[in-house]
Amino acid sequence: MSKTPTDIFKQLQQYEVTVPANLWEQLRIALFEQDEQSSLHKLQMLEVPPPDHLFEQVMEEVEDLRLKEETSKLTQFELAPPVLLYDRLKQKQQPATVWTLFNYKRRFFYYAAAILLFMLAVAIAFRISFTKEKTDATADAPKQNQSVSPVSDTATVVTTPVQTKTAVAANKRTVYLNSGIKEKFYMDVPSVFIGRRRVPVYNNDLLFSFTSMSFSEGRSVFKEKNKPVIVKVDDYTNIRVSDFMSKQLSDVFRTKRNGKPAHAAKRAKARINNWQKADRKAFDKSKTKSPHDIIDLTETIF
Amino acid sequence: MILLILLKQFFKLQRSVCVLLFFAVAGVCIPVYAQESNAVQLKGTGRVSTLTITYELQIASAKKRGHAESYNGSIKTIFIQDGKVRNRLVALMRIQSLFYFQSAIQGADTIISVKETGKDRIVNRFSNTEWDDLNRKYRNKRLAFFSDSILILNYTCYRAVVSLSDGKEITVFYTTAIQNEMLQLTEPAFAGIPGVVLQYTYQNKEATVVYKATNVTTDAIDPAVFQLPAAK
Numbered sequence: 052m053s054k055t056p057t058d059i060f061k062q063l064q065q066y067e068v069t070v071p072a073n074l075w076e077q078l079r080i081a082l083f084e085q086d087e088q089s090s091l092h093k094l095q096m097l098e099v100p101p102p103d104h105l106f107e108q109v110m111e112e113v114e115d116l117r118l119k120e121e122t123s124k125l126t127q128f129e130l131a132p133p134v135l136l137y138d139r140l141k142q143k144q145q146p147a148t149v150w151t152l153f154n155y156k157r158r159f160f161y162y163a164a165a166i167l168l169f170m171l172a173v174a175i176a177f178r179i180s181f182t183k184e185k186t187d188a189t190a191d192a193p194k195q196n197q198s199v200s201p202v203s204d205t206a207t208v209v210t211t212p213v214q215t216k217t218a219v220a221a222n223k224r225t226v227y228l229n230s231g232i233k234e235k236f237y238m239d240v241p242s243v244f245i246g247r248r249r250v251p252v253y254n255n256d257l258l259f260s261f262t263s264m265s266f267s268e269g270r271s272v273f274k275e276k277n278k279p280v281i282v283k284v285d286d287y288t289n290i291r292v293s294d295f296m297s298k299q300l301s302d303v304f305r306t307k308r309n310g311k312p313a314h315a316a317k318r319a320k321a322r323i324n325n326w327q328k329a330d331r332k333a334f335d336k337s338k339t340k341s342p343h344d345i346i347d348l349t350e351t352i353f
Numbered sequence: 354m355i356l357l358i359l360l361k362q363f364f365k366l367q368r369s370v371c372v373l374l375f376f377a378v379a380g381v382c383i384p385v386y387a388q389e390s391n392a393v394q395l396k397g398t399g400r401v402s403t404l405t406i407t408y409e410l411q412i413a414s415a416k417k418r419g420h421a422e423s424y425n426g427s428i429k430t431i432f433i434q435d436g437k438v439r440n441r442l443v444a445l446m447r448i449q450s451l452f453y454f455q456s457a458i459q460g461a462d463t464i465i466s467v468k469e470t471g472k473d474r475i476v477n478r479f480s481n482t483e484w485d486d487l488n489r490k491y492r493n494k495r496l497a498f499f500s501d502s503i504l505i506l507n508y509t510c511y512r513a514v515v516s517l518s519d520g521k522e523i524t525v526f527y528t529t530a531i532q533n534e535m536l537q538l539t540e541p542a543f544a545g546i547p548g549v550v551l552q553y554t555y556q557n558k559e560a561t562v563v564y565k566a567t568n569v570t571t572d573a574i575d576p577a578v579f580q581l582p583a584a585k
Binding site: 239240254255256257258261282284287288289290291292293295296299322323326327329330331334335339341342343344345346348349350352353 | 405407409412414417418419420421422423424425426427428429430440442443444445446447448449451466468469470471472475486487488490517521523539542553555557559560562564568
């Protein structure tokens with residue numbers, strides 16, 4: 052009967068010899084330590100350590116190689132980006148700005164200049180609108196520095212025929228409407244001085260101009276009791292406002308605690324308006340009275 | 354120069370300070386002297402062709418009335434030059450001028466009243482007839498002269514009373530040192546007064562109204578003062 056290899060190996064197993072435990076240690080010593088002149092030991096003395104970071108470099112190379120290999124595989128799956136994407140990226144791209152102190156200063160001055168220009172424009176706009184209002188209010192007040200050629204009144208009067216009473220009445224008053232008088236009329240009063248304060252005058256009407264002042268200005272001008280108010284009109288004319296009138300004018304600027312005009316102020320202004328109406332009625336339309344005449348004036352005002 | 358040397362020696366002052374002091378003193382003294390000289394000159398002048406009188410209106414009344422008080426303290430200025438007169442009343446209530454231009458032809462004077470106050474300027478042109486009609490109350494006036502006098506602006510002013518036919522009276526104080534007949538043309542109440550009136554008073558039951566001269570000068574007047582607004 053022939054024996055199989057398996058049978059043979061099973062029979063050999065009976066003849067197995069156990070290796071002693073210290074056999075490998077003895078072999079090591081015999082090979083590497085007992086004999087210092089051995090070839091292996093000589094080679095060990097010539098051992099050279101590798102440079103620093105070599106291991107990391109090698110690993111990087113290996114990793115790069117590995118990445119390249121992996122990415123090279125990805126090129127098979129490459130996709131082209133949309134055409135518009137590149138253009139949008141280009142548009143969004145901005146150069147980096149390095150902010151220095153100089154940049155901040157320059158911007159500050161630009162902003163400050165813009166604000167100042169804006170304020171100047173607003174001031175000019177206000178000034179123009181105020182001047183326009185004043186021009187409208189004094190629309191036909193005679194303007195300064197314009198000469199007027201005198202009328203040859205004598206010749207006119209001489210050639211006038213003998214007038215009947217009706218004709219006299221018709222010619223007696225010639226009313227020049229505001230739009231008709233544009234020439235300079237000497238000693239027009241554009242403003243007066245009360246103390247050091249300059250007060251604008253509208254239509255040569257002092258009373259109207261004083262009652263039209265702002266509340267703060269009016270109170271400061273007419274507030275002081277027992278102190279006469281002197282109105283300097285021009286080099287020839289300084290009017291001394293009586294205490295009674297000064298009190299009336301100060302009443303025009305009385306206010307409540309909330310700053311609104313008091314009822315007394317409204318009454319005072321209405322009273323002054325009534326006086327003006329009475330004066331106009333007495334002298335403007337009168338054919339026989341003149342405010343220049345002392346008797347006419349006294350009999351009218353009393 | 355002598356004054357400078359004296360100042361320098363006495364006060365041991367620097368030259369520049371002395372010069373300043375000199376001009377400061379001169380600056381004060383010269384106008385005062387000139388003013389007095391002017392007054393002296395007017396006193397001895399008599400008739401003058403150029404004259405400016407400024408009157409202040411004073412109203413005294415027991416009962417205060419607003420309309421009247423608006424004229425209290427007002428100023429009337431009369432400009433007279435070369436046959437032309439402008440009588441300008443400046444009051445809180447109104448500013449009004451009366452122009453009187455004397456004509457070489459009798460009865461052809463130019464008389465115009467202009468109300469300067471207000472949006473609508475009112476110009477009244479008077480013929481001589483109309484002017485006489487406006488001042489008819491002074492037609493039959495009587496003048497009484499008195500010897501008592503007062504001093505106004507260093508002028509001795511004599512009293513006179515103008516009595517009207519209706520019983521009204523105006524008391525005037527006039528000076529004979531100044532003569533100008535043009536004043537009487539614009540103020541018919543003064544016709545016949547032998548001088549320039551520097552104060553006049555009218556009194557009724559309720560008030561006393563006084564016009565008192567505060568300034569008299571014979572300085573030349575700007576011709577533009579007498580310019581009239583051109584007709585429409």
